Amino acid sequence: MRKSTGPELSRRERQILDILFQREKASASEVLEALPDPPSYSSVRTLLRILEEKGHARHEEDGKRYLYRPTQARTSAARGALRNVLHTFFGGSLTQAVATLLSDNETDLSDDDLARLEALIEEARTTEENGEPKGEER
Numbered sequence: 659m660r661k662s663t664g665p666e667l668s669r670r671e672r673q674i675l676d677i678l679f680q681r682e683k684a685s686a687s688e689v690l691e692a693l694p695d696p697p698s699y700s701s702v703r704t705l706l707r708i709l710e711e712k713g714h715a716r717h718e719e720d721g722k723r724y725l726y727r728p729t730q731a732r733t734s735a736a737r738g739a740l741r742n743v744l745h746t747f748f749g750g751s752l753t754q755a756v757a758t759l760l761s762d763n764e765t766d767l768s769d770d771d772l773a774r775l776e777a778l779i780e781e782a783r784t785t786e787e788n789g790e791p792k793g794e795e796r
Contacts, residue, residue: 666712667712667714670693670697670705671705671708671709671712671714673693673694674689674693674702674705674706674709674715675709675714675715675728677689677692677693678715678726678727678728679728679732679735680692682727683718683725683726683727684725684726685720685723685724685725685726686699686702686703686706686723686724686726687699687723689702689706689726690702706724706726709726710726713729714728714729714730715727715728715729716729743755
């Protein structure tokens with residue numbers, strides 16, 4: 659199984675991977691039931707096999723059926739997806755990405771959200787000043 663190096667997922671593969679992240683593990687039948695406008699059962703099985711070949715999913719045997727799981731933790735996959743969005747749409751600029759989100763009319767931040775963002779910015783500033791490596795998100 660090779661490791662994925664980028665966003666090489668089709669729309670349907672992304673939908674299936676999203677289902678696996680939501681459920682943590684699922685059979686091909688469960689994936690089929692959860693898909694919008696689902697393809698055939700054999701297509702779902704093929705797509706699950708392709709996700710395994712790409713390194714995004716793995717399976718375990720549960721009696722006569724296979725249960726599929728994502729190979730990465732949700733937070734790790736989310737970080738990779740965000741890095742890709744930053745690179746693709748914002749030239750790697752976190753500032754531009756955040757400015758875009760904050761200027762969107764649909765962005766609704768509560769006072770608690772703003773306080774949390776301020777605390778995260780202060781923590782990043784302190785970490786940078788002390789030369790400490792950035793830790794895992796809480």
